[in-house]
Amino acid sequence: MKIGLLHPRSGIAGIWAPAMDAAAILGAGEINAAGGILGERVELVVADCGFDPEDALAAVDTLVDVEGCGVIIGGHPSNLRDSVSQRLAGKVPYIYTPQYEGIACGPSTIAIGSTDHELMAPSLQWLKDVKGADRIFFVGNDYIWPRLAFRTTQTLLARQGGHIVGHAFLPNRAGQDFDILQVIARSGAQVVVQALVGQCAIDFNRAFAVAGLDERMLRFGLIIDETVMCAIGADASINLFTAAHYFAGHPTRSNDSFLERYHDAFGEWAPPVSAASVSFYEGLHVLAGLAGAIGSRSGPDLARHLGGRLSRPAVRTLLDDKPVGRSPSIYLGQADGVRLEVIATFTT
The missing domain is CATH 3.40.50.2300 (Response regulator)
Structure with missing residues (x-):
């Protein structure tokens, strides 16, 4: 099962690409180790969407029409989201992972990030x-x-x-x-x-x-x-x-386990984990959970399922054991050198 990863690999938002790639590879490896998605192994295909809607749509067309991806996971700035959503509507499910405005997303789309x-x-x-x-x-x-x-x-x-x-x-x-x-x-x-x-x-x-x-x-x-x-x-x-909702240095059982697997896979000096890369990782597990829930890994079937306007809290129930989880807390962080230390915690 081919999954398209759509995020900037250049420009002002390209800085997150190495960690997002690593987190996605880890997530795909976990899904494959558990038997894949309804028995089919996951294969990741990466495309650079840049910062311009025309570039993003060209990347989407390549992922879907050329590479044959049946799902798109987007980790890009929100100026691209509506164009991508409209292009994929009814054909391919679109899981949007970054922090965002909290407004309604387009058809066949679910946003899982913080607002x-x-x-x-x-x-x-x-x-x-x-x-x-x-x-x-x-x-x-x-x-x-x-x-x-x-x-x-x-x-x-x-x-x-x-x-x-x-x-x-x-x-x-x-x-x-x-x-x-x-x-x-x-x-x-x-x-x-x-x-x-x-x-x-x-x-x-x-x-x-x-x-x-x-x-x-x-x-x-x-x-x-x-x-x-x-x-x-x-x-x-x-x-x-x-x-x-996530800081790498804040210890929790699920985060400690995630970081151990991440650094086992990519080494001590792997790209720094952050909310952006963890949400990308969680997007893959959301996909696996949604496919299991409806008993289909078909792109159109999953797109129709998302077209039913699933809520973000409902989708996050699929992430109980993941680093951010079902009902994430809000952490206020303060810089200490280049580290971010949690100084206050708020409930959602």
Whole structure:
């Protein structure tokens, strides 16, 4: 059974590709060791979707029409999701794994990742209550996810009593000058909330520290994970916070077991595990569980099943023994060098 893995292998989001590949290989190996999906072995086929919808659709067509993939697992930015979903509708199931906006997805599609609202609501409240920080400057890339994350931030601050003192949307490319840092420095912000992708987050946070703002303001970054932290570096990580359903350094029985298998397979210096790669791994196990539930591994059968608008909580019941699991907690992490240490835990 061929499964297409659709994620960026280049551009600003390409930084996650090595760990996502490794996690997917581990997941496929586990499924095959257990007898495959309804008796058929899993074979992974990888395609680079880039950051442009036309490139993503070309990659999807290659996976489905040329390679013969009967399932697509997507681990890419959300500006590609609707185009991919419409292309696959009714033909091939589409499992979308990253953190996302929490909005309804298209036909034959299920999203299994965490949502901005569930991560940001307790985190912003914590920053206000514990750090006394309620003046926010928001900075994000310029596409659907950061723009909806900004709306979520506005909604939460209106409810919690915080204030937006400024915002900016930056081009979706690396190597920027970040003149916006001068505006942020004058804004009176206590926290800079970020919805920046991959290399953009790395470049921004490095520049933020060079400008000396890391000693003056807190930072809260969505999708700042272990992979991104390794590239930001210890010298630029002061007063940097993030939130996720998963941190590699947070011990649980299921996570300890997962990490042992991961490093047994790929060695001590394997690509750093993060929420992005773990969710990709879980996407494969969701597929195996869905096929078992309906008694079919047929792409159209699975697509019709997803067309019934399965809920994310219902699908996550298939992940009881996996690193994030059925009902994930929300962890607030703080950078300690290049590590992320859990400093608070919230229930969903």
